[in-house]
Amino acid sequence: MTTDVDTPVSAKSTAEEEPPGATRSERLSVLAQQHGALVTLIVAMIAASLSFDTFLTSDNLENMALSSAFLAVVALGMTFVIVTGGIDLSVGSLFALGGVLAAWGSQYGTAVALLLPLAVCGLIGLVNGLLIARSRLAPFIVTLAAMLGARGILLSVTDEGSKTYLVDKNSFFAKLGQDTVLGVGAPVWITLVLFVLGAVVLRRTRFGQYVYAVGGNEDAAALMGAPVARTKISVYTLSGLCAGLAGALNAAWLVSGVTILGSGMELEAISAVVIGGTLLTGGFGFISGSLVGVLLLKVIQNVINQIGSLDSAYQQVVSGAFLAVVVIAQTWLGRRRRVL
Template identity: 55%
Template sequence: MTTFGLAVPRWRVDRAGAPIVLGLVVLAGAAVFGGSFAGGQNLGNIALDASYLLLIATGMTFVILSGGIDLSVGSLLALSGVLTAYGARWGTLTAVALPLAVCAVFGVVNGLLIGRARIAPFIVTLAALLFARGFAFAVADEGNRVYIIPAGLTLTRLGQARWLGLGAPVWLALAVFAGGLVLLNLTRFGQATFAVGDNQEAAELMGLPVARVRVLVYVISAVLTGVAGVLVAAQTQSGLPTIGEGRELEAIAAVVIGGTLLSGGAGSLSGTLAGVLLLKVIQNLINQVGTLTAYYQQVVSGTFLVVVVLIQLRLARRRRV
């Protein structure tokens, strides 16, 4: 299949590991815990928790598909939340525009250093991680001050609203995800992202704007993380510089579980959605048990990461036979 003169990647069975495991886990959870897991309220809570990660992981998918990595998203999530709460004193418009503008600047700088200066993505985004976290603590007076968003602000009502039984952030995340699907699969930019990740030298020989693509994917990642930070702050009515620690690893795990190659050039956003839901369902099931600490969530999530990857490798081998 081709679109705008470029090939659109087809769905592949070797990337079905996450949906298969997700289906099995959901069925097992419903069988063991019944309504406490499969009830509407709990499923709504899972969807709300997953919506923030989906926003971040959507941007991360573009970055990884292009052959990069973004370690700064956890710190940008915290910075965005702090700036949202800080800007709320001047109204909803400032509370939203300020963090998104700052995150966009981080994305541009990351992209230029990686795409133009050819510095390794790991180094650039690690530096951005440290800078953004330090910036968040500086705005919050070294963590000693917590800015509160007024309850009557439009932003707060949006973050805490429910539409058709689901939190407003869920619908916003799904709208962004749908836009990401269109951008990735039906535009020249999306296809250029695949090409750059698959073989940068070949993409340059084809005349593709490699540096521009790298800048744009990091801007997308940073801005979507900023959106997640705005929604988290709106939902909690505060901005804390300590949130988001480890969220970059969770986002990367969701993308990889969904079948996107860390080396770039192959993957899908639909797989990322399955990866996000799988991680959040597992975390919810651990909470259902009640006797396990948060540390076991990391152990179980890591185990499922290995299991899903092994399933994908098995499916890939069968596909080649």
């Protein structure tokens, strides 16, 4: 069977794919779960373009792409975590911490500006993974503690948030966030490259198979010889690295390390991943779906801003309602396919 680049390949995932001789109802269920978010995104963009003259302007599309890029990088790491059946609540704080560390390190060169947040945030992700995999602690509790700890480190580095580190606008690091290539911001290109790499890793490597296997059935994966603990440690480390990199790119874009950013980003990332078709129970998901989920959230936010008369709080209301609908739909589709 020919599949997309990031279609899962484990025992669990093959059960989720369209089986040979599938009925029409089964095929529709599979397509709805895999591509429902993409169809919704296309419909939303068509409706928005017909309703607002400014929606398809180059400036608006560029702003949406840039604002999506940073959340998308965080969602990339979150996808690996959720496919294993885990959760990472620390990414919002790691995003903010990564931005501050990158801005501080930029005074010593681009290498320090990039490597410092990656090292610190990756280390925190590694600790999360070790506690979850080796000590068998609940991911919710461990990453919640990491979220608070990372925010505490951030406040310590910035003197309780009173100090803001600036990035030299003429530095190469700043260009990573502000330069454009073919009219598209550099962070967008970096994000696209990362998503292609992530899709290849999840679909075409043994590690990706382990990720799906652990999320599908951890005990069965262990019996098949999959390194369950090492896989969990790896995905949480990857999530920390992605959050730190996203924060660094955001600091380069803003040419400063803003301390108040990242609040609630973990919920946005989880929403985007789930909206994109990844099951919260693990074992099934798509890298490309997470990107679509991010774009859909940003389109909804942009439409609310275009309306103008609605308070920004409606963004959270609409996003929460949409997420609830998606989770209910996923649950219904899963049960329906099992019955069929």
